[in-house]
Amino acid sequence: MAQASVTEARQSSWWHRNQQQLTPWLFLAPGILFFLFYVIFPIFQSFNLSLYEWDGLGQAEYVGLYNYEELYWDDAFYTSLKNNVIWLLLYLAAIPAGLFIALFLNQTVTGIRLYKSLFFFPFVISQVVVGLVFTWFYDPTFGILNVLLGAVGLPPINVLGDENWVTVGIIVAGLWPQTAYCMILYLTGLNAVDPEQIEAGRLDGAKGWRMLWYIIVPQLRPATFIAFVVTIIGALRSFDLISVMTNGGPFGASRVLSFYMFEVALSEYGFRMGYGAAIAVVLFLIMLAFIAYFLWSMYKEERAR
Amino acid sequence: MRSMLKTSVAAFAMLATAMGAANADGLTGNLKIFLDTSNPAPRATMEEMIAQFQEKNPDLTIETTVIDREAYKTQIRNFLTANAPDVATWYAANRMRPYVEAGLFEDVSDLWDGTDLGENLASTKGAMTIDGKQWGVPYTYYQWGVYYRKDIFDELGLSEPTTWEEEKANCQKIIDAGKKCYTIGTKFLWTAGGWFDYLNMRTNGFDFHMDLLTGKAKWTSDEVRQTFANWRELIDMGAFIDNHQTYSWQEALPFMVKGDAAAYLMGNFAVAPLREAGLSDDQIDFYQFVEINPDVELAEDAPTDTFHIPANAENKENAREFLKFVASADVQTWINDGKHLGQLPVNSKSSVDNDKFLEQGFEMLSSNSPGGVAQFFDRDAPAEMAKVAMEGLQEFMVKPDNLDKILARLDRAQERIYK
Numbered sequence: 001m002a003q004a005s006v007t008e009a010r011q012s013s014w015w016h017r018n019q020q021q022l023t024p025w026l027f028l029a030p031g032i033l034f035f036l037f038y039v040i041f042p043i044f045q046s047f048n049l050s051l052y053e054w055d056g057l058g059q060a061e062y063v064g065l066y067n068y069e070e071l072y073w074d075d076a077f078y079t080s081l082k083n084n085v086i087w088l089l090l091y092l093a094a095i096p097a098g099l100f101i102a103l104f105l106n107q108t109v110t111g112i113r114l115y116k117s118l119f120f121f122p123f124v125i126s127q128v129v130v131g132l133v134f135t136w137f138y139d140p141t142f143g144i145l146n147v148l149l150g151a152v153g154l155p156p157i158n159v160l161g162d163e164n165w166v167t168v169g170i171i172v173a174g175l176w177p178q179t180a181y182c183m184i185l186y187l188t189g190l191n192a193v194d195p196e197q198i199e200a201g202r203l204d205g206a207k208g209w210r211m212l213w214y215i216i217v218p219q220l221r222p223a224t225f226i227a228f229v230v231t232i233i234g235a236l237r238s239f240d241l242i243s244v245m246t247n248g249g250p251f252g253a254s255r256v257l258s259f260y261m262f263e264v265a266l267s268e269y270g271f272r273m274g275y276g277a278a279i280a281v282v283l284f285l286i287m288l289a290f291i292a293y294f295l296w297s298m299y300k301e302e303r304a305r
Numbered sequence: 306m307r308s309m310l311k312t313s314v315a316a317f318a319m320l321a322t323a324m325g326a327a328n329a330d331g332l333t334g335n336l337k338i339f340l341d342t343s344n345p346a347p348r349a350t351m352e353e354m355i356a357q358f359q360e361k362n363p364d365l366t367i368e369t370t371v372i373d374r375e376a377y378k379t380q381i382r383n384f385l386t387a388n389a390p391d392v393a394t395w396y397a398a399n400r401m402r403p404y405v406e407a408g409l410f411e412d413v414s415d416l417w418d419g420t421d422l423g424e425n426l427a428s429t430k431g432a433m434t435i436d437g438k439q440w441g442v443p444y445t446y447y448q449w450g451v452y453y454r455k456d457i458f459d460e461l462g463l464s465e466p467t468t469w470e471e472e473k474a475n476c477q478k479i480i481d482a483g484k485k486c487y488t489i490g491t492k493f494l495w496t497a498g499g500w501f502d503y504l505n506m507r508t509n510g511f512d513f514h515m516d517l518l519t520g521k522a523k524w525t526s527d528e529v530r531q532t533f534a535n536w537r538e539l540i541d542m543g544a545f546i547d548n549h550q551t552y553s554w555q556e557a558l559p560f561m562v563k564g565d566a567a568a569y570l571m572g573n574f575a576v577a578p579l580r581e582a583g584l585s586d587d588q589i590d591f592y593q594f595v596e597i598n599p600d601v602e603l604a605e606d607a608p609t610d611t612f613h614i615p616a617n618a619e620n621k622e623n624a625r626e627f628l629k630f631v632a633s634a635d636v637q638t639w640i641n642d643g644k645h646l647g648q649l650p651v652n653s654k655s656s657v658d659n660d661k662f663l664e665q666g667f668e669m670l671s672s673n674s675p676g677g678v679a680q681f682f683d684r685d686a687p688a689e690m691a692k693v694a695m696e697g698l699q700e701f702m703v704k705p706d707n708l709d710k711i712l713a714r715l716d717r718a719q720e721r722i723y724k
Contacts, residue, residue: 056382057407070721075714140548161551161703249492250550251700268378269683269692271403 050277067278091235098182123180131244134173163253189223337390341377350645389617397432398680411614441613448666449606453568486544488566490557494695498682510601511677518686520723524715604676
């Protein structure tokens with residue numbers, strides 16, 4: 001009896017002593033568990049799977065680095081890699097475009113809320129819908145694009161059927177919502193711009209481009225940083241637009257790594273799990289480089305404060 | 306009124322006795338059925354058919370799950386291993402091979418060997434056989450062929466061709482009239498596979514075609530090059546609609562409906578949307594793909610849809626009864642008629658519905674395809690090879706000059722895939 005109460009007292013006092021440290025971990029525990037189980041663990045599982053040849057049904061066969069060796073010889077892999085780079089570069093256009101639209105909309109005029117909503121609208125609708133709308137726009141027979149081209153005397157082009165144009169065509173479709181996203185980030189950023197600094201700049205005779213470049217843009221650094229992060233991640237994981245607009249075609253010219261991975265591992269004609277995992281690992285390493293850079297610059301920023 | 310009442314009473318009485326009789330040897334226990342017939346019409350047909358089976362076996366607890374056709378193709382891998390139903394729909398030939406080899410389909414040779422059923426289904430026995438055993442039963446198939454605008458042919462004074470020369474001559478006249486000979490949408494690739502199937506089977510015959518798709522013949526062989534040379538004649542003439550690589554097969558239909566293209570090499574399922582788009586049966590007609598090389602026998606594409614019992618099923622006896630039911634002549638007649646699936650029954654004792662295209666197709670498959678019946682490019686070849694190859698076919702149709710590169714690529718893929 002006495003024994004029990006002593007243990008109880010000891011227990012409750014241990015809890016009391018460490019409550020401050022433990023509570024946050026208790027709250028974090030579900031999140032951490034899910035993150036470990038659904039994010040970290042599968043990453044290592046993919047690494048492991050990429051060393052096997054497996055069709056998802058039978059016995060997995062250990063093949064070492066064979067899948068990577070095959071990637072090295074695979075033309076489709078290089079097409080995907082090249083397209084990923086094109087996506088990365090061209091997608092960044094969303095950042096300046098978003099900035100300029102934000103500057104344009106950052107004024108007090110009647111009905112500005114309506115204009116802001118209209119510009120933001122493409123970000124709200126589903127990527128699938130965006131893809132469909134642009135597919136109709138590009139349609140070589142019935143689409144409005146070729147009508148417009150014809151009006152200014154240019155020959156018609158089949159954007160989604162031409163292996164040289166197709167990736168650019170899809171990226172343009174992707175830029176529509178992505179620009180809206182960057183615009184929102186900058187609009188929020190512009191709210192935080194210090195009016196006194198602008199005032200001071202104006203007294204010193206800055207205006208127009210110089211004002212923008214030396215006074216405003218530096219103050220938008222946090223917004224620019226976030227815009228970079230979301231745009232680069234968005235470019236690297238581009239998938240839905242490609243799936244909807246071209247299904248990777250014509251003859252595989254618009255594939256990117258994520259789509260190619262889906263094709264070989266999970267689509268109707270795929271089921272090469274190991275090979276898909278190898279592609280996923282490559283994509284992961286590319287992303288890791290960017291994420292490491294972002295984390296590092298964020299860390300530097302924090303330290304500087 | 307009175308007579309109607311009388312008949313319904315009589316019918317009810319008959320039904321009651323029929324049910325009583327069925328009760329005596331009816332099945333008990335459970336039956337879990339997975340279907341990929343997710344389009345509205347086939348779905349309703351299947352549900353009605355299962356309701357009839359239920360009526361015959363009132364003590365049986367039937368649980369039906371209909372899965373979206375595209376999703377089914379990936380889900381089947383999971384449910385066959387983890388949570389197997391007792392009956393599942395799938396496709397014949399190589400498309401069932403991975404599951405047969407992984408031991409996931411039940412051997413149902415007992416339904417075929419020395420039974421009436423096996424005799425009546427003999428035409429598809431080959432497609433259902435792997436390693437000398439049968440792994441399921443077919444419930445429907447449909448012909449492929451050239452569907453064309455009869456009114457355009459009449460206007461230009463053309464008649465149904467039977468030889469390659471006539472085909473090309475017809476096509477030239479159509480092109481001269483400012484139209485395209487064939488509509489096609491290759492965005493999802495398989496439509497190009499249909500063209501290759503026919504050109505290759507007509508140029509080199511059924512056996513060579515099968516050798517190629519099963520990895521025994523090379524893509525860089527002279528035979529295959531001849532097939533592509535024949536194809537190229539049409540491409541160079543401008544026989545196919547422009548920009549077909551951007552369209553799905555449905556999106557290519559309007560070209561034919563509007564009269565910009567005269568014909569479509571397609572499966573019989575193209576008839577329904579053509580009719581819905583406003584073309585009457587006087588305006589559309591059908592002919593068998595023409596002979597190219599007179600030395601080879603005519604062979605046809607006729608994909609077969611099938612029912613299987615998963616190896617992990619729990620109620621295999623009930624499932625066997627259900628397969629027998631589905632394969633029986635009456636049921637096949639009924640599910641395939643124009644009001645239901647609108648396709649051809651496999652059972653030779655079934656009758657074909659009174660529909661112009663079904664009758665022509667049945668006639669063609671039963672008496673004018675001595676070479677054999679193929680399933681279709683992506684069902685006869687392993688899935689992985691089909692994907693790479695069909696992409697090459699699409700590339701060839703857009704850029705015929707790339708042929709050498711494409712064939713070399715396919716040879717390489719072949720070496721990897723069939724080992």
